[in-house]
Amino acid sequence: MIAYLKGKVIGTGKDNVVLDVNGVGYLVHTSEVIPTGKFAEYYIYTHVREDALDLYGFSDRSKLDLFKLLLGVSGVGPKVAMAILNSAEPDKVYAAVSKADVSFFKAIPGIGKKGSQKIIIELKGKVGSVTDIDLGDEGEDLVEGLTSMGFDRKQIRKVIVKLDPKLPDEQKLREAIKLLGKK
Secondary structure: OOOEEEEEEEEEOOOEEEEEEOOEEEEEEOOOOOOOOOEEEEEEEEEEOOOOEEEEEEOOHHHHHHHHHHHOOOOOOHHHHHHHHHHOOHHHHHHHHHOOOHHHHHOOOOOOHHHHHHHHHHHHHHHOOOOOOOOOOOOHHHHHHHHHOOOOHHHHHHHHOOOOOOOOHHHHHHHHHHHHHOO
């Protein structure tokens, strides 16, 4: 696993650099492209697939940590995670998750409404939330939370009656989103 690279940039692309590290050229996907001839250092995420081994580079650990969190969301791959990181600094991304700001993520190419909701729900517990969506016993808070995410109130009410009342609040929310996504 490659975790860090430091060397001279010998080539650049739209979203990558070729970094010469002691005579070996590494292609590093990054939003922080350094001009050819300059020295650069990147914290690296090594993404291994069946048909490829890709390196993603970040100038500081906070961006790398957020990238890893985003990859933990089902349906979010490296390209979408990079698009999110290209759109804003990590603190703004964390704030969007905390505020359940679906429109922030919808504005990023490759992410729709359902993807935005999934990112918020799955990251909320990992990054904390200033504005928690309260899921009270009566279900009204669940309705309000789902409505704020853009779902239709009438459809929400039909789905809520299908949920197991014994489920924890966050599980109710996840299940409701899954069911609403199928409609």
